[in-house]
Amino acid sequence: MARYELVKRSVALITLTNPPVNALSSAVRHAMAKSMEQALNDPKVTAVVICGENGRFCGGADIREFAGPLRGPPLVPLLDAIEAGEKPVVAAIEGVALGGGFELALVCHYCIAHFKVNHFVLKIIKAVGMSRAAKPLSSRRVSMLTTPCPPDLDALLEVVTMEVKKKARGVMAPLACIQAVRAAATMPYSKGIKRESELMATLFNSGQARALQYCFFAQRTAGKWTLPSGAQWNNSKPREIRSAAIIGLGTMGRGIVVSLARVGISVIAVESEKKLLETGKQMVIGMLERDAKRRGVSASLNLLKFTLSLQDLKDVDLVIEAVFEDMALKKRVFQELSKVCRPATLLCTNTSGLDVDALAGVTDRPHLVVGMHFFSPAHVMKLLEVVCGPRSSSETIATAMSLGKRMGKVSVAVGNCPGFVGNRMLKPYMDQATFLLEEGATPEQIDKALEDFGFAMGVFRMSDLAGLDVGWRIRKESGLTGPDVDPKNPPRRRHGRRYCPIPDMVCEQGRFGQKTGRGWYMYDKPGGTNAKPDPLIQNLLEMYRSRYAIQPRNISDQEIIERCLFALANEGFRILEDGIAARPEDIDVIYLFGYGFPRHRGGPMFYASMVGLERVLERLEHYHQAHPDVPHLEPSPLLKKLVACGSPSVQTWREHIKTMHSHL
Numbered sequence: 141m142a143r144y145e146l147v148k149r150s151v152a153l154i155t156l157t158n159p160p161v162n163a164l165s166s167a168v169r170h171a172m173a174k175s176m177e178q179a180l181n182d183p184k185v186t187a188v189v190i191c192g193e194n195g196r197f198c199g200g201a202d203i204r205e206f207a208g209p210l211r212g213p214p215l216v217p218l219l220d221a222i223e224a225g226e227k228p229v230v231a232a233i234e235g236v237a238l239g240g241g242f243e244l245a246l247v248c249h250y251c252i253a254h255f256k257v258n259h260f261v262l263k264i265i266k267a268v269g270m271s272r273a274a275k276p277l278s279s280r281r282v283s284m285l286t287t288p289c290p291p292d293l294d295a296l297l298e299v300v301t302m303e304v305k306k307k308a309r310g311v312m313a314p315l316a317c318i319q320a321v322r323a324a325a326t327m328p329y330s331k332g333i334k335r336e337s338e339l340m341a342t343l344f345n346s347g348q349a350r351a352l353q354y355c356f357f358a359q360r361t362a363g364k365w366t367l368p369s370g371a372q373w374n375n376s377k378p379r380e381i382r383s384a385a386i387i388g389l390g391t392m393g394r395g396i397v398v399s400l401a402r403v404g405i406s407v408i409a410v411e412s413e414k415k416l417l418e419t420g421k422q423m424v425i426g427m428l429e430r431d432a433k434r435r436g437v438s439a440s441l442n443l444l445k446f447t448l449s450l451q452d453l454k455d456v457d458l459v460i461e462a463v464f465e466d467m468a469l470k471k472r473v474f475q476e477l478s479k480v481c482r483p484a485t486l487l488c489t490n491t492s493g494l495d496v497d498a499l500a501g502v503t504d505r506p507h508l509v510v511g512m513h514f515f516s517p518a519h520v521m522k523l524l525e526v527v528c529g530p531r532s533s534s535e536t537i538a539t540a541m542s543l544g545k546r547m548g549k550v551s552v553a554v555g556n557c558p559g560f561v562g563n564r565m566l567k568p569y570m571d572q573a574t575f576l577l578e579e580g581a582t583p584e585q586i587d588k589a590l591e592d593f594g595f596a597m598g599v600f601r602m603s604d605l606a607g608l609d610v611g612w613r614i615r616k617e618s619g620l621t622g623p624d625v626d627p628k629n630p631p632r633r634r635h636g637r638r639y640c641p642i643p644d645m646v647c648e649q650g651r652f653g654q655k656t657g658r659g660w661y662m663y664d665k666p667g668g669t670n671a672k673p674d675p676l677i678q679n680l681l682e683m684y685r686s687r688y689a690i691q692p693r694n695i696s697d698q699e700i701i702e703r704c705l706f707a708l709a710n711e712g713f714r715i716l717e718d719g720i721a722a723r724p725e726d727i728d729v730i731y732l733f734g735y736g737f738p739r740h741r742g743g744p745m746f747y748a749s750m751v752g753l754e755r756v757l758e759r760l761e762h763y764h765q766a767h768p769d770v771p772h773l774e775p776s777p778l779l780k781k782l783v784a785c786g787s788p789s790v791q792t793w794r795e796h797i798k799t800m801h802s803h804l
């Protein structure tokens with residue numbers, strides 16, 4: 141856990157050895173305390189060097205131990221002892237120094253960054269010796285430094301607090317950080333440290349801390365996919381991808397080209413018309429140049445080729461289709477790709493919800509077909525749903541997952557069903573929001589409740605940003621609205637279920653969201669971002685309610701949160717039952733990285749577990765009784781089963797799903 145060596149007969153070298161990141165576990169703290177004592181008591185030792193094994197100084201406290209009671213020596217007294225010691229201690233930092241690891245570096249009298257290999261120790265000793273001659277060790281102790289306190293500290297911290305409250309609504313830790321900074325600037329060191337410990341204790345015992353720790357491990361678990369066949373992340377070899385092609389240079393296609401090119405993959409971009417190709421090309425080049433400037437590198441424009449001909453794709457390793465969400469069009473593209481591409485080329489689709497297996501079925505290589513569902517804008521958003529069709533091979537899935545990782549995405553393997561995981565869950569969530577509009581709420585009231593909960597954007601502001609016409613087109617194609625609807629059909633029912641036509645009415649007025657300057661809100665201009673409540677929407681809602689004799693009622697924020705979020709989690713339980721997601725962590729990661737679910741709430745499934753599954757079940761039963769024509773509010777069998785089993789922790793739900801059918 142910490143190795144002790146005497147180097148050149150006078151330097152104690154303490155190496156932290158706790159893979160993978162040399163975290164400060166109880167065993168490491170114990171070993172460090174012993175090693176420091178040995179070094180300080182050994183008259184031969186004139187200086188101490190602390191470093192980490194395998195190129196990583198220290199990743200901070202061992203988060204795996206946070207769930208249990210604190211064991212082993214506490215960190216702060218150990219750090220105090222290092223700092224107060226009479227022998228110079230040097231932090232030789234390589235890789236990371238985070239959290240407690242950074243604190244450890246701070247209390248050392250000297251820090252050397254980018255440290256490698258032991259023979260530098262001599263240089264260190266020399267440097268330390270020279271500094272000691274010039275300056276006494278006491279001047280190197282951080283606790284003895286005075287902190288400059290600006291005269292306008294209160295005003296300064298007030299501004300920062302306002303900014304933090306706006307950006308990280310409801311999150312405790314950044315506000316506690318500001319209080320710690322105030323303590324550092326206004327109190328003597330010993331009192332400031334005490335204040336920081338108090339703040340830390342409050343945070344440490346909070347539900348937010350549990351949620352954030354859960355998110356940390358959920359994110360890392362999500363990459364570890366498993367198929368019922370036994371194939372999994374650590375026994376399936378991905379192919380190396382050197383070249384790729386993107387079909388379609390719309391918003392999604394452009395973002396995918398940028399994501400691939402900036403990690404060094406040659407990309408051929410295909411469009412159907414010269415004008416579209418030229419526009420797409422200029423936009424991609426602009427995006428890559430801006431991205432390269434921001435990162436201080438040169439833009440990888442030489443990796444790009446733009447073409448109108450699918451024939452140019454015959455030698456690429458992988459193709460990602462990003463044309464319109466139109467099954468007939470996608471099938472034509474996949475048939476064509478089958479003819480053109482060499483037999484080993486992987487064929488991927490960026491569909492956001494269509495049947496991946498139906499596309500695989502029109503190709504000559506269904507085992508090499510997989511969904512790669514990016515989120516818009518694709519070069520910014522971190523999430524990638526890798527949609528495994530029943531015929532996708534493990535090598536194909538491994539390749540898509542590994543390519544996602546290479547592009548810096550958080551990739552999650554999901555099964556094939558309409559909407560996959562993310563968009564399938566979005567439907568009941570959005571349905572509840574529009575039903576609440578019918579019943580008396582306003583878009584701004586619903587958005588405010590969701591934003592106060594922690595979402596970066598409420599559902600209506602998010603829809604305005606994404607564009608309302610996309611969903612409208614999908615509803616028209618699936619016969620829910622438009623001329624294909626039987627006029628005898630009651631306007632607020634489809635297929636025997638409640639249906640809210642308000643989103644269709646908004647689109648019929650040409651209000652497609654931010655891009656048209658009007659949507660659920662009004663904006664100062666097309667493309668504007670400053671959303672203001674629109675009296676016309678208010679009128680529309682009032683007319684709608686009076687047409688259908690709906691008596692508007694006062695709706696509480698609690699009802700908004702419960703109906704939207706419990707319906708969301710309820711669909712998550714069904715997804716687990718159906719084997720479309722392997723575990724609740726995968727669903728939560730999808731919502732955290734693709735849909736702006738607040739991280740300090742852990743994701744919809746973790747949130748449900750924090751509220752208490754019994755309570756979620758009771759509220760869903762209550763709302764379903766009030767709205768029996770909304771099947772999404774009917775509690776799922778898995779939720780009932782988990783409650784009957786005593787509401788086990790989210791990490792163990794998987795054991796209760798084992799017997800169910802997997803589509804992964």
Ligand SMILES: CCC[C@H](O)CC(=O)SCCNC(=O)CCNC(=O)[C@H](O)C(C)(C)COP(=O)([O-])OP(=O)([O-])OC[C@H]1O[C@@H](n2cnc3c(N)ncnc32)[C@H](O)[C@@H]1OP(=O)([O-])[O-]
Nearest residue numbers: 160161163199200201202203204215236238239240241360
């Ligand atoms: C008591 C004093 C408290 C103190 O004041 C406050 C703290 O220190 S709070 C703590 C402050 N520290 C932090 O918040 C640091 C959190 N960690 C990170 O930010 C990144 O992991 C790091 C940058 C270190 C490496 O990134 P990368 O290269 O992309 O690699 P990766 O991310 O894929 O992780 C590889 C493996 O390491 C595992 N693991 C990692 N860290 C820890 C840990 N601390 N613990 C345990 N395990 C940890 C991780 O689970 C994974 O395991 P597996 O089984 O292979 O899936």
